[in-house]
Amino acid sequence: MKNTIAERIADFIKSFPPFDQLSKEDLYAIAKEVNITYLEKDKNVYTEGEAPHDRFYMIHKGAIALKKEINGKLETVDRFDEGDIFGLRPLFAKEHYAITALTEEESILYGVPLATFKPLITQNRDVVDFLIESFASNTENPFSKEMHGSLYDNRLDVVANDKELFELQPVRYTKKVITAKAETKIKHIGRLMKQHRIGSIVIEDDNIPIGIVTDEDLRNKVVTGEHSIENNVSQIMSSPVLCYPKGVSISQAQLTMMKHNVSHLCVTADGTPNSKIIGIISQQDITVMRGSNPTVLMKAIKRSKSTKELRHIRKKIMVLLDGFMEQNIPLTQTSKIIFELNDATVKRIIERCILKMEKQPPVSFAWMSFGSQGRKEQLLHTDQDNGIVFDGVEENELETVRDYFLLLAKKVNKRLNIIGFDFCPADIMAKNPKWCLSLDEWKNQFNQWTSNTGDDEILLSSIFFDFDITYGDASLTNQLSEHIFLITKNNHLFLSKLGASALRSASPLGFFRQFLVEQDGEYKDFFDIKKRAIMPIVDAGRLFALSNQIKNINNTAERFEKMAELFPEDEEFYLSCSYTSKALLKFRTKHGLLHNDDGRFIELAALTKEEKMKLKRCFKTIARVQELIKLKYNINNFM
Incomplete structure (x- = not known):
């Protein structure tokens, strides 16, 4: 016998993401397990610090405000209405609620059990896309600062293609924001737009956004004669302003614009309309970014x-x-x-x-x-x-x-x-x-x-191999590759010399566990991450690949992953080497982008304590792999 309530629920949720990506059967299976809750105005759905429920919520009717205690006062950080879902991130992250969800009016909520919904993640690619790209709000963003910072982060391995990776990028917002006061005359707003060749102006009070006016507002509300150019801009501005913190993803910004039918978002210090303006995002900014x-x-x-x-x-x-x-x-x-x-x-x-x-x-x-x-x-x-x-x-x-x-x-x-x-x-x-x-x-x-091996030959081998x-x-490079493995197979003398070369850069830490830095020259007191950290792990990966005849794999991390397959008894160690190679490369890349250089020389004073600790963990792995090379390749004779 059909469950008519479940049918009605399924009929409602099918119009909203991510449920619009599900089959009729899956929708009905979820709807049968949904819990319906009625709450009066100003009632808590859950509170900050509370243990997560076994379900997340969808609004059937009404409105929900997400509130967080800021400076001793409960501030609204986001709002949701019919069709929106919220309370999802804490369930996946297995953490307590970081905010309070409060009804702003009488509301009917659908509680969707995670136990029923979660298996669909592995079955439906589009549902995965939704979860990755747009959780319930920016304050429940699964890629928030709290979940950032790990050099060994494999959290996003579910992402499968470049389009998805692009959509997860943060929007590059305009930092130079032209603002005006609420009492500014509309005609002056028009002049400002013409002078700065822009399509929007943020209306502020003490650098807090209270409204926004766009060229579309001028066309629809002023040119039509509805408002005079002598009126205050407060009469035509849109308010409240939709705000996000810096770092909001392209997909999230675009979905917000589509949902609310707006072309601009304001970037504020904490992502709420109650903090300092730091930028503006326009639809044009996103269009330009799509070029990347x-x-x-x-x-x-x-x-x-x-x-x-x-x-x-x-x-x-x-x-x-x-x-x-x-x-x-x-x-x-x-x-x-x-x-x-x-x-x-x-x-x-x-x-x-x-x-x-x-x-x-x-x-x-x-x-x-x-x-x-x-x-x-x-x-x-x-x-x-x-x-x-x-x-x-x-x-x-x-x-x-x-x-x-x-x-x-x-x-x-x-x-x-x-x-x-x-x-x-x-x-x-x-x-x-x-x-x-x-x-x-x-x-x-x-x-x-490989047969007449001196220091120069070893150096060249480390580059050309x-x-x-x-x-x-490709047949030419394939033949060359086969030849290299042929002449290095069981070539213990060459491999030992290659191993000795891999140990030329000692542990990046000195006797007192301090970073070894450059002693003179242009980069005096800087840390050479390429020479002292990246090259030792790269050299080790190459040595293991040659001595174990690992063909068609040149990437350092992948070489160690292959070693983990070949030697399962040491899997944990080789995987730690793989993680270390990726972590160091990521670290160098971040600093290179920050300073617009190749990222090789790191200023230690600029590192946080957390960054130093992560690097030292990488250095421990380097020390372990160098000890293994000493034992495995009889290096003492070449030191």
């Missing part, structure tokens, strides 16, 4: 017609990276997306440079990226490390073929420099004849490095 969507950027790269265009796109890639870092997106997803965009950029430059050559390549070739780009770990603007491998030719044709590829490489290296990739100080670039070689020449080069094809014939 990874999919949009990829399309723009592929159809770009000039180096100037690519340079502009490269700047947008950095904006995208900054957004990912600020929103604490896991480094695994961030690295993959930035790598693909960087790789596509280089590929597009090569394609255009080949068109500028007088003729097509005389033989098959491949453009190789070395170092951090070869490991898919290049996030910031760093220098170029690249080379060319081309198919074998007769001896009398070799230099002619090489000259063609050197000219091509010169064009490519120059354009890469223009868009932001500095020339390599050590000249490890394809335009250098030493790194523009035939397949046989490359094989001979690796033979020399991590390579990835960016453009061209």
Whole structure:
């Protein structure tokens, strides 16, 4: 027998997210378990500090205010009405309520049991999207400051594609806000908009937003004759103002604008209308940011017609990276997306440079990226490390073929420099004849490095053993890779020397557990995170990959994850190495973006105590992996 009450509930909730993404059967299954609650005005649904209920709530009729105690006074931080859900985040985070939910009028609430709803997360992708992108309010945002800060954060691993990652970025708001008083004449508001070429003005009282007026208000309320230009702006402004704290995501801002049919949001110190104005978000800001969507950027790269265009796109890639870092997106997803965009950029430059050559390549070739780009770990603007491998030719044709590829490489290296990739100080670039070689020449080069190994050979091996094809014939790089594993297999002498090199950078902490800093030069008293922390863990990952014949994996974190698979008895240790590599790279990237440099040198005085503690935990892992290398590769003979 059908449950008519459940049918009515299902019929109501199906019109609102995330229930609008569910099947009729799932809707009915939820509706049967819904608890209906009637509350009079000014009644608590739950209070701040209370243990979470076993269900979250949807408003069938009425309105709910979310309130928080600020400076001893209960302040409204958000409001909800028919169709909105609230009280969801504490259930997933398994924490007490951080706010009080109070009825602003007589209300009927649907209580949805988490036990019934939660299994749908793994079954319905669109429901996952909703939970990730838009929880009940900004104060219950699952990506709030309280849940930020972990270098080892894998919380967002459920995010599967670049579109979702883009939507989670914080909106870049306008910080220079033009304001006016409530008693300002409408005609003066119009003049301000014309003078500053803007479409909105925030009306404030003691820097607290009390209203907002837009050019649309002028068109609809003044030009029509409804109000005189001599009237005060308070007569046409929209109030109260919809406010959010800085860090509000693109999806959340856009959904709020759509829901309330507005084109602007105010950014305030604490996200409420009761605090200082710090910025304004417009629909235009979001439209502009959509130009930094990874999919949009990829399309723009592929159809770009000039180096100037690519340079502009490269700047947008950095904006995208900054957004990912600020929103604490896991480094695994961030690295993959930035790598693909960087790789596509280089590929597009090569394609255009080949068109500028007088003729097509005389033989098959491949453009190789070395170092951090070869490991898919290049996030910031760093220098170029690249080379060319081309198919074998007769001896009398070799230099002619090489000259063609050197000219091509010169064009490519120059354009890469223009868009932001500095020339390599050590000249490890394809335009250098030493790194523009035939397949046989490359094989001979690796033979020399692994059989007649000195300090220089070890240094070069640490750069060239991590390579990835960016453009061209993959069979050439595959053959080269197979050759490397062939000549290093059971090559204990070379591996031991490689291991000794991995220990050249001692533990980043000194005898008294203090950070080891630079003693002189431009960066005196700064911490070199690349030399003292990142390179030791990268070197260890490469060493383990070669000695265990781990093929087709160049990324440091992934190399350690593979080691965890191969040696399950030490899984925890190898996974900690993987986490450490990602944490250090993320740390460097954040500081590089903050100071607009490559993030290599860190000013210790600028670090918080929490940041120092996290780094020291990483250093403990580095010390452990170095001890393992000493034991495993008989290093004492080479120290």
